[in-house]
Amino acid sequence: MELHVSLEGRKNLSREIYRQVRSAIVDGRLRPGDPLPPTREMARRLGVARMTVTIAYDRLAGEGFILSRVGSGTFVNEHVANTRTTSREPRASGVLRPRPFWNSIRATNLFAERVPFDFRTGVPDATLFPYDAWRKLLARELRAEPVPSNLYGHPAGHRELRDAIARHIGVSRAVQCSGDDVTITNGTQQALDVIGRVLVGPGDRVAVEDPGYPPPRRIFESHGACIVGVRVDEEGLVVEELPDNVRLVYLSPSHQFPLGVSMSLPRRIALLEWADRNNAAIVEDDYDREFRFSGRPIEPLQVLDTSGRVIYVGTFSKTLLPAMRLGFVVAPQSIRDAIHAAKFITDWHSAMPMQAALARFINDGGFARHVRKMSAVYRVRHEKIAAALSRDFADILELLPSTVGLHLTAIARNVGPNGMGAVLERAASAGIALHELSQFSINRGPRDGLVIGYGAIATARLDEGLDRLRECFL
Numbered sequence: 001m002e003l004h005v006s007l008e009g010r011k012n013l014s015r016e017i018y019r020q021v022r023s024a025i026v027d028g029r030l031r032p033g034d035p036l037p038p039t040r041e042m043a044r045r046l047g048v049a050r051m052t053v054t055i056a057y058d059r060l061a062g063e064g065f066i067l068s069r070v071g072s073g074t075f076v077n078e079h080v081a082n083t084r085t086t087s088r089e090p091r092a093s094g095v096l097r098p099r100p101f102w103n104s105i106r107a108t109n110l111f112a113e114r115v116p117f118d119f120r121t122g123v124p125d126a127t128l129f130p131y132d133a134w135r136k137l138l139a140r141e142l143r144a145e146p147v148p149s150n151l152y153g154h155p156a157g158h159r160e161l162r163d164a165i166a167r168h169i170g171v172s173r174a175v176q177c178s179g180d181d182v183t184i185t186n187g188t189q190q191a192l193d194v195i196g197r198v199l200v201g202p203g204d205r206v207a208v209e210d211p212g213y214p215p216p217r218r219i220f221e222s223h224g225a226c227i228v229g230v231r232v233d234e235e236g237l238v239v240e241e242l243p244d245n246v247r248l249v250y251l252s253p254s255h256q257f258p259l260g261v262s263m264s265l266p267r268r269i270a271l272l273e274w275a276d277r278n279n280a281a282i283v284e285d286d287y288d289r290e291f292r293f294s295g296r297p298i299e300p301l302q303v304l305d306t307s308g309r310v311i312y313v314g315t316f317s318k319t320l321l322p323a324m325r326l327g328f329v330v331a332p333q334s335i336r337d338a339i340h341a342a343k344f345i346t347d348w349h350s351a352m353p354m355q356a357a358l359a360r361f362i363n364d365g366g367f368a369r370h371v372r373k374m375s376a377v378y379r380v381r382h383e384k385i386a387a388a389l390s391r392d393f394a395d396i397l398e399l400l401p402s403t404v405g406l407h408l409t410a411i412a413r414n415v416g417p418n419g420m421g422a423v424l425e426r427a428a429s430a431g432i433a434l435h436e437l438s439q440f441s442i443n444r445g446p447r448d449g450l451v452i453g454y455g456a457i458a459t460a461r462l463d464e465g466l467d468r469l470r471e472c473f474l
């Protein structure tokens with residue numbers, strides 16, 4: 001990397017070059033062994049006489065910061081780490097302040113820490129991902145040929161991936177769309193952001209499930225929306241409790257997060273009728289439908305919608321890896337161009353080589369095979385946890401029925417005087433990570449309970465993890 005040296009408005013040029021190179025070495029921007037440009041090249045770049053640079057380099061060499069090797073060039077001295085005398089001056093923290101909303105959100109890496117018994121929800125088993133197949137798929141897309149996917153592409157995404165997704169969700173979920181209706185995004189998260197840009201303005205009311213998945217409400221709030229939490233019961237979102245003047249409703253009907261219920265057909269119909277009366281948009285988040293262990297899948301709202309007001313959102317974070325950041329939006333035609341435009345001004349498009357590789361993975365049958373393999377793995381974990389909860393935790397937890405996805409939820413019957421917080425503290429000391437149900441509440445009183453994920457924990461560690469968890473309730 002070229003070191004930036006600025007001589008603008010400076011007088012003693014040799015001293016400036018010396019000072020700036022020295023401080024780059026001292027504060028670690030240049031590391032031991034890093035090459036410096038030859039004096040002739042540095043002089044040409046800076047528009048100074050070669051002698052000016054030579055004087056600076058001689059002084060740096062004299063003080064032991066750099067050394068020249070005949071025939072190979074000038075380098076930062078390997079021993080410079082020991083010669084550091086001063087450290088870089090701390091920069092002023094700055095006078096700028098974010099808008100108040102941004103103080104309410106922390107950017108964190110929730111999964112940075114490895115935990116012996118990881119029951120956190122929202123992640124698949126990354127150890128069982130087909131890495132060899134994907135290395136080959138990606139290598140194929142990263143050749144030096146001038147293939148279109150190596151240049152800027154269309155904001156809607158890679159053509160073949162859009163078609164492959166349309167076929168996949170058409171077959172497996174009966175979603176009615178063609179590749180033209182699909183826009184590829186960086187996960188559900190960006191899908192919701194793009195939808196928010198297109199449909200939500202300051203002061204608009206947006207309804208979300210309560211309890212519910214936190215990112216959507218944050219995203220819509222960031223666009224200026226007023227968030228209304230709406231109760232969820234055993235049939236899904238309680239449509240009668242939706243207030244008027246709601247511009248958009250976000251929900252996860254096929255496997256409500258976090259309670260796990262599937263929205264009943266009468267409720268889905270009632271929601272569509274309500275949306276027609278109120279001229280509202282519906283965002284259907286279908287995030288983990290691929291993993292179904294029994295029962296019939298429910299029909300997506302997108303299929304039942306006759307007015308073109310449902311926007312269907314999907315992700316590959318559960319079926320493949322969240323780190324890939326690949327998701328998609330199926331938008332009604334009336335907002336399709338605006339969705340493309342919003343994606344365009346946000347980041348132009350998602351990474352094309354990854355999209356092209358995924359298109360091939362789906363079209364070659366690799367994706368379906370991987371989902372089948374993972375379904376079998378998750379089914380075992382789901383059954384083991386459900387059995388243990390009904391058997392060993394029956395006096396303290398009530399398991400909510402759920403036959404889909406990567407987590408189970410249980411409501412606390414009796415957790416002792418110090419509540420679920422104390423249980424979770426004991427769990428953390430026992431090497432167990434998991435989510436408390438109350439952290440997903442909005443304005444309804446928090447409900448005590450646990451959300452137990454089984455994507456990240458190996459099947460072989462389940463029994464011990466559950467035994468330890470049981471002890472945390474004593």
Ligand SMILES: Cc1ncc(COP(=O)(O)O)c(C=O)c1O
Nearest residue numbers: 122187188189213257287315317
């Ligand atoms: C309800 C819900 N939707 C979507 C996602 C996936 O989000 P993304 O595609 O941004 O990784 C998750 C992940 O935990 C989720 O719980």
